[in-house]
Amino acid sequence: MAFLEIDHVTKYFPSPSGSGQVCIFKDATIKIEKGEFVTTIGHSGCGKSTLLNIIAGLETMTEGGIILNGREVTGPGLDRMVVFQNFSLMPWMTVFENIRLAVRAAYPDWDREKIAAHVHKYIALVGLKGAEDKRPTALSGGMKQRVGLARAFSIEPKVLLLDEPFAQIDALTRGVIQEELVQMWNATRNTVFMVTHDVDEAILLSDRIMLMTNGPSARIAEIVDVTIPRPRSRDTIIEHPHYYKIRNHIIHFLVRHASHGETDAGSGAKQAEGSAPLVVKF
Amino acid sequence: MAAWQGYARTRKDAWLISGTLLVLFLVSWHLFTLRGAFDPKGLTDEQLQLMEFNGDIVRTAEGGYAWNPEKEKVKGVPGPLAVLDKIYIELGEAFVKKGTNDHGIAYLVLYTVTRFGAGFLAASVVAIMLGVLLGLNKVLFQAVNPYIQILKPISPLAWMPLLLYTVKDPKWTAVLVVFMAALWPTLATTAFGVNSLRKDYLHVAAILQLSWFKRLFKVILPGAAPTIVNGLRISFGSALVAVVPAEMLLGELGVGYLSWIEWNNLDIAGVIFAILVVGVVGVVLDSGFNKLAGLVTYQE
Numbered sequence: 001m002a003f004l005e006i007d008h009v010t011k012y013f014p015s016p017s018g019s020g021q022v023c024i025f026k027d028a029t030i031k032i033e034k035g036e037f038v039t040t041i042g043h044s045g046c047g048k049s050t051l052l053n054i055i056a057g058l059e060t061m062t063e064g065g066i067i068l069n070g071r072e073v074t075g076p077g078l079d080r081m082v083v084f085q086n087f088s089l090m091p092w093m094t095v096f097e098n099i100r101l102a103v104r105a106a107y108p109d110w111d112r113e114k115i116a117a118h119v120h121k122y123i124a125l126v127g128l129k130g131a132e133d134k135r136p137t138a139l140s141g142g143m144k145q146r147v148g149l150a151r152a153f154s155i156e157p158k159v160l161l162l163d164e165p166f167a168q169i170d171a172l173t174r175g176v177i178q179e180e181l182v183q184m185w186n187a188t189r190n191t192v193f194m195v196t197h198d199v200d201e202a203i204l205l206s207d208r209i210m211l212m213t214n215g216p217s218a219r220i221a222e223i224v225d226v227t228i229p230r231p232r233s234r235d236t237i238i239e240h241p242h243y244y245k246i247r248n249h250i251i252h253f254l255v256r257h258a259s260h261g262e263t264d265a266g267s268g269a270k271q272a273e274g275s276a277p278l279v280v281k282f
Numbered sequence: 283m284a285a286w287q288g289y290a291r292t293r294k295d296a297w298l299i300s301g302t303l304l305v306l307f308l309v310s311w312h313l314f315t316l317r318g319a320f321d322p323k324g325l326t327d328e329q330l331q332l333m334e335f336n337g338d339i340v341r342t343a344e345g346g347y348a349w350n351p352e353k354e355k356v357k358g359v360p361g362p363l364a365v366l367d368k369i370y371i372e373l374g375e376a377f378v379k380k381g382t383n384d385h386g387i388a389y390l391v392l393y394t395v396t397r398f399g400a401g402f403l404a405a406s407v408v409a410i411m412l413g414v415l416l417g418l419n420k421v422l423f424q425a426v427n428p429y430i431q432i433l434k435p436i437s438p439l440a441w442m443p444l445l446l447y448t449v450k451d452p453k454w455t456a457v458l459v460v461f462m463a464a465l466w467p468t469l470a471t472t473a474f475g476v477n478s479l480r481k482d483y484l485h486v487a488a489i490l491q492l493s494w495f496k497r498l499f500k501v502i503l504p505g506a507a508p509t510i511v512n513g514l515r516i517s518f519g520s521a522l523v524a525v526v527p528a529e530m531l532l533g534e535l536g537v538g539y540l541s542w543i544e545w546n547n548l549d550i551a552g553v554i555f556a557i558l559v560v561g562v563v564g565v566v567l568d569s570g571f572n573k574l575a576g577l578v579t580y581q582e
Contacts (some may be wrong), residue, residue: 056489057488057489058485058489075488076485076488076489077491078489078490078491081489082485082486082489084482084486088480088483088485088498090486090501090505091502091580091582092507092578092580093504101500102490105491105492105496106490129462135580136314137581137582155490227338
């Protein structure tokens with residue numbers, strides 16, 4: 001049994017007009033091994049953030065199940081920590097207090113000194129030493145997300161859920177912080193489920209990339225194996241022969257699915273309704 | 283337009299204009315209440331004798347008549363000098379208790395502030411607790427809201443007869459009137475503030491599996507605090523407005539009661555003095571609120 005199994009998860013929302021339901025996505029299925037980094041890419045509205053929220057326990061699924069380490073997932077928990085797109089730091093707390101809130105919740109038996117040391121360790125790890133007593137409003141977007149990452153890593157969750165973590169960070173900082181994430185993850189090797197729009201980011205960070213079709217009734221159409229060896233860095237990865245093969249394939253997929261209701265016709269990657277995602281390996 | 287906006291720029295300008303307004307006001311007040319020397323023209327001897335008997339006028343050394351300086355307060359609105367005299371006298375006797383109804387101004391302020399404080403504190407606690415519960419549960423809020431909307435605009439003084447009849451003790455009735463005044467604004471704003479708290483914060487609290495206690499005191503209350511403090515401020519003003527007439531109507535010793543007593547004595551300078559005291563008490567307590575608001579605000 002895989003570490004994290006997402007089994008035929010389907011989500012319906014009540015239709016805004018009040019009558020009936022709208023299917024956001026159907027039969028999302030993937031088996032994720034321990035220590036794997038999996039990313040989902042798709043257009044807006046395909047439900048990838050909803051899927052992430054369902055794994056996090058912040059939303060309920062209409063059908064299907066999620067099993068983590070042999071146990072079914074029923075609600076939110078410390079074993080699945082989220083890094084939010086808009087940082088979600090408590091603005092009335094300092095950087096130190098924000099991270100401490102999480103550490104205290106995860107390790108209720110620890111004493112004050114141990115907790116403080118742990119918090120300081122992670123603040124240093126994300127390079128924010130000196131900013132412990134600052135409030136989030138005094139931080140840039142990049143710094144805020146580093147706090148978000150520190151908060152998530154510090155509780156050593158079983159699964160790390162990254163919901164478009166760098167979408168609200170400027171392009172230049174984004175590259176830097178992506179590499180920082182690679183290094184942090186290399187050290188801890190958490191199982192990660194990420195959602196993003198950024199193809200390059202996905203290739204840099206992931207072991208596998210799930211491609212979702214458009215909503216309504218979106219599906220996981222393909223799972224692309226990122227066959228580029230680790231450790232990876234932004235400047236060496238682009239030299240690898242597979243990089244642009246993978247990148248182009250994904251871009252073709254996204255362009256093909258650019259408008260709603262688009263089918264998989266016209267690329268050779270034909271797939272019957274309801275069948276398993278196509279595995280693509282370069 | 284631009285000329286007007288650029289007219290007064292600095293803090294110093296503000297002080298200057300403030301001071302000038304005050305001086306202008308005091309001078310006009312003085313001139314308005316000034317009376318000429320007493321003119322016996324047109325009054326008969328009998329009328330003059332009556333006025334002297336009543337003490338309105340006195341005989342001067344030269345044999346003429348003049349306004350009796352002791353009875354200045356009965357004739358017309360007192361000028362700023364008369365009020366200043368009154369302030370001086372009252373402050374001198376601030377801590378004296380001359381009779382059951384004649385306590386020094388310091389005591390009166392104490393009674394009013396205690397009464398006000400008790401009602402306001404009780405109302406704030408109840409309103410915040412209820413407001414949090416309603417803010418967290420939309421359906422519950424929708425169920426209770428119609429009743430809040432009906433009760434909110436009712437003047438707190440309108441509750442007084444009913445409260446007095448039920449509670450029977452005027453002391454407690456006064457406190458309850460303040461309670462009824464302070465309850466609604468805080469309740470409404472707390473429910474609103476908690477309801478409009480960003481869901482992300484609650485999500486983080488859910489993921490971290492925080493106990494309801496921690497969730498309330500570490501996330502919900504600090505998050506809604508700026509809105510709650512605003513509500514408290516409005517409640518505070520509403521309660522202060524209610525305590526004065528409540529005291530007047532119930533005959534409870536306090537600053538409000540002072541204005542009523544001075545009015546009964548036709549001591550207009552005393553009435554003005556009482557108004558000033560209420561104003562000063564309000565300013566002091568409100569600046570306390572400013573400090574509180576400064577402590578709890580945060581920027582997103």
